[in-house]
Amino acid sequence: xxxxxxxxxxxxxxxxxxxxxxxxxxxxxxxxxxxxxxxxxxxxxxxxxxxxxxxxxxxxxxxxxxxxxxxxxxxxxxxxxxxxxxxxxxxxxxxxxxxxxxxxxxxxxxxxxxxxxxxxxxxxxxxxxxxxxxxxxxxxxxxxxxxxxxxxxxxxxxxxxxxxxxxxxxxxxxxxxxxxxxxxxxxxxxxxxxxxxxxxxxxxxxxxxxxxxxxxxxxxxxxxxxxxxxxxxxxxxxxxxxxxxxxxxxxxxxxxxxxxxxxxxxxxxxxxxxxxxxxxxxxxxxxxxxxxxxxxxxxxxxxxxxxxxxxxxxxxxxxxxxxxxxxxxxxxxxxxxxxxxxxxxxxxxxxxxxxxxxxxxxxxxxxxxxxxxxxxxxx
Amino acid sequence: xxxxxxxxxxxxxxxxxxxxxxxxxxxxxxxxxxxxxxxxxxxxxxxxxxxxxxxxxxxxxxxxxxxxxxxxxxxxxxxxxxxxxxxxxxxxxxxxxxxxxxxxxxxxxxxxxxxxxxxxxxxxxxxxxxxxxxxxxxxxxxxxxxxxxxxxxxxxxxxxxxxxxxxxxxxxxxxxxxxxxxxxxxxxxxxxxxxxxxxxxxxxxxxxxxxxxxxxxxxxxxxxxxxxxxxxxxxxxxxxxxxxxxxxxxxxxxxxxxxxxxxxxxxxxxxxxxxxxxxxxxxxxxxxxxxxxxxxxxxxx
Numbered sequence: 001x002x003x004x005x006x007x008x009x010x011x012x013x014x015x016x017x018x019x020x021x022x023x024x025x026x027x028x029x030x031x032x033x034x035x036x037x038x039x040x041x042x043x044x045x046x047x048x049x050x051x052x053x054x055x056x057x058x059x060x061x062x063x064x065x066x067x068x069x070x071x072x073x074x075x076x077x078x079x080x081x082x083x084x085x086x087x088x089x090x091x092x093x094x095x096x097x098x099x100x101x102x103x104x105x106x107x108x109x110x111x112x113x114x115x116x117x118x119x120x121x122x123x124x125x126x127x128x129x130x131x132x133x134x135x136x137x138x139x140x141x142x143x144x145x146x147x148x149x150x151x152x153x154x155x156x157x158x159x160x161x162x163x164x165x166x167x168x169x170x171x172x173x174x175x176x177x178x179x180x181x182x183x184x185x186x187x188x189x190x191x192x193x194x195x196x197x198x199x200x201x202x203x204x205x206x207x208x209x210x211x212x213x214x215x216x217x218x219x220x221x222x223x224x225x226x227x228x229x230x231x232x233x234x235x236x237x238x239x240x241x242x243x244x245x246x247x248x249x250x251x252x253x254x255x256x257x258x259x260x261x262x263x264x265x266x267x268x269x270x271x272x273x274x275x276x277x278x279x280x281x282x283x284x285x286x287x288x289x290x291x292x293x294x295x296x297x298x299x300x301x302x303x304x305x306x307x308x309x310x311x312x313x314x315x316x317x318x319x320x321x322x323x324x325x326x327x328x329x330x331x332x333x334x335x336x337x338x339x340x341x342x343x344x345x346x347x348x349x350x351x352x353x354x355x356x357x358x359x360x361x362x363x364x365x366x367x368x369x370x371x372x373x374x375x376x377x378x379x
Numbered sequence: 380x381x382x383x384x385x386x387x388x389x390x391x392x393x394x395x396x397x398x399x400x401x402x403x404x405x406x407x408x409x410x411x412x413x414x415x416x417x418x419x420x421x422x423x424x425x426x427x428x429x430x431x432x433x434x435x436x437x438x439x440x441x442x443x444x445x446x447x448x449x450x451x452x453x454x455x456x457x458x459x460x461x462x463x464x465x466x467x468x469x470x471x472x473x474x475x476x477x478x479x480x481x482x483x484x485x486x487x488x489x490x491x492x493x494x495x496x497x498x499x500x501x502x503x504x505x506x507x508x509x510x511x512x513x514x515x516x517x518x519x520x521x522x523x524x525x526x527x528x529x530x531x532x533x534x535x536x537x538x539x540x541x542x543x544x545x546x547x548x549x550x551x552x553x554x555x556x557x558x559x560x561x562x563x564x565x566x567x568x569x570x571x572x573x574x575x576x577x578x579x580x581x582x583x584x585x586x587x588x589x590x591x592x593x594x595x596x597x598x599x600x601x602x603x604x605x606x607x608x609x610x611x612x613x614x615x616x617x618x619x620x621x622x623x624x625x626x627x628x629x630x631x632x633x634x635x636x637x638x639x640x641x642x643x644x645x646x647x648x649x650x651x652x653x654x655x656x657x658x659x660x661x662x663x664x665x666x667x668x669x670x671x672x673x674x675x676x677x678x679x680x
Contacts, residue, residue: 045496045499045504046504046605047603047605049499049504049505050504050505050506176649179650206648206649206650207648207649207650208649208650208652209609209649209650209652209653211605211606211608211609212609212610213595213599213601213606213610214389214392214393214396214599215649216389216392216393216641217389217640217641217644217645217649217652218644218649220382220385220386220389220645221644221645221648221649224382237506237601237603240600240601241599241600241601244599244600248517248524248526249524250517250524265505265506265508268508269506269508269600269601271600
């Protein structure tokens with residue numbers, strides 16, 4: 001009885017927070033008529049603001065396609081976007097706002113550090129999350145039932161990275177991260193598994209601060225350790241500068257970047273000559289799997305090129321729609337069950353099935369390489 | 380040995396940027412006791428002004444990449460950021476001249492955000508890549524590497540600083556600035572146009588920050604609308620280390636901070652760079668708030 005009272009108080013509290021939310025569709029309990037609302041947190045301001053439109057457009061493309069085909073169970077889908085700013089406080093506020101808007105599922109999440117605090121907000125409101133971009137292991141380590149990663153995890157990325165490092169025959173590796181949850185996760189996991197067979201050593205491991213221009217201190221210290229392979233796991237802005245500054249410091253070994261750095265601006269910032277041959281660990285994208293029709297469609301609609309996580313966001317919406325359709329319900333619990341039951345649904349990274357931890361059963365990470373002014377699939 | 384020389388060179392190079400930006404901080408503080416927190420964003424504005432000049436005047440600078448191009452663009456950008464400094468002073472600071480210090484400080488923070496997100500609106504939130512990037516050969520100096528560009532940039536920075544020092548210590552206008560920093564009311568009675576001298580101070584400080592912005596753009600290649608934030612704080616730290624209000628102290632503080640960071644990160648690791656820098660800020664504020672060269676104490680008779 002007291003539990004019930006507490007629950008009632010919670011629901012009342014949530015709807016009161018919404019301001020004018022004292023209607024039937026209070027937090028988490030989506031409406032039974034009208035459009036099915038999907039919420040997306042993505043950075044539209046701040047240092048990663050460039051990513052916002054890529055994710056938003058990707059999701060919108062899927063929603064428009066589904067709506068054209070008659071929606072889900074005869075109901076249209078609607079996308080509500082809130083700013084995440086790659087900042088935990090902004091993201092938490094955005095998540096609460098989405099809850100009061102009565103979204104059925106969340107299809108956003110870019111920066112892992114900003115996505116982390118939103119997990120429990122959505123969990124309390126019973127809203128399932130399909131996270132298209134953020135991929136730190138911290139996200140699934142919380143073991144919340146509502147969290148699903150559409151992107152491969154940090155460990156899966158690290159696994160693929162180590163594979164590549166060994167394949168290149170590297171003996172000494174330098175790892176650099178930017179101290180964020182996402183980036184640190186990959187370097188930690190990479191460092192853990194790299195020395196397993198004794199053939200390769202981590203000779204230098206450091207964290208830099210994002211948002212600066214001069215990384216000569218980090219570069220000097222890394223070059224001094226004489227690595228033959230450098231792996232940078234942060235975002236492209238710093239990645240471009242690091243590549244440039246490594247080359248200027250006379251380093252001529254291999255450089256690899258993680259998926260946060262996969263953007264054509266990486267090459268522009270580094271300078272085309274410096275960037276040649278730089279490797280990247282990345283999940284599949286329409287460019288790399290050669291789905292030209294999808295890219296053309298996107299371009300026609302938004303008058304812009306798709307970018308990182310356009311495809312994952314597109315997939316997140318499609319998976320959410322599939323689960324809602326299978327569940328024949330917009331209740332969080334039912335959708336979560338339907339998500340767990342999905343088997344063989346075609347997404348860009350292959351037939352989809354979630355692991356018991358709610359991650360992709362296959363990471364789908366590939367190695368890209370910079371050729372001229374593009375990142376192309378390494379053959 | 381070669382590693383040590385490399386650390387010193389890295390420190391001096393970064394330090395010269397800090398020093399250029401710190402000068403504006405110190406000048407404005409020296410004269411009206413205002414911490415102009417929008418100053419780092421003037422540096423960012425300079426980088427974007429240079430970017431715009433290069434983009435729109437693309438034809439005129441075709442085949443650029445030469446140092447002459449850079450200097451011309453830099454002078455134009457300095458004029459632009461100098462004027463922006465004037466506008467900032469006129470719009471945001473002068474109306475609050477008599478207000479409590481805290482109000483002015485908050486206005487400065489507001490001006491900083493207005494500049495940042497104004498540029499983000501105009502140029503978009505994505506980082507931009509400079510059209511003219513200096514390519515140059517690398518010199519070996521006692522086993523350490525330094526590029527000719529780095530040397531030239533440090534020389535430009537030194538030239539600007541020497542010019543400023545001469546201006547302040549040898550010219551009429553400089554004498555007026557020094558006089559106002561001692562007692563603005565008395566200056567008013569002596570017939571000095573205080574407003575115009577303060578405006579001039581803003582112009583010079585902002586122009587120097589703009590020059591640093593263009594240099595950073597041409598050297599690092601990447602600019603973005605938030606680039607002024609951290610360097611603004613670092614320049615503030617440099618000004619405090621050198622003795623805020625003291626122009627030579629700002630230069631010394633910039634170089635000292637650059638070296639401290641360079642050595643600190645070499646021994647502690649890169650993640651300690653900012654902790655180290657701002658730790659020194661706190662250390663100086665508690666132990667020697669007047670900084671290395673010390674603010675000149677107002678003489679009262």
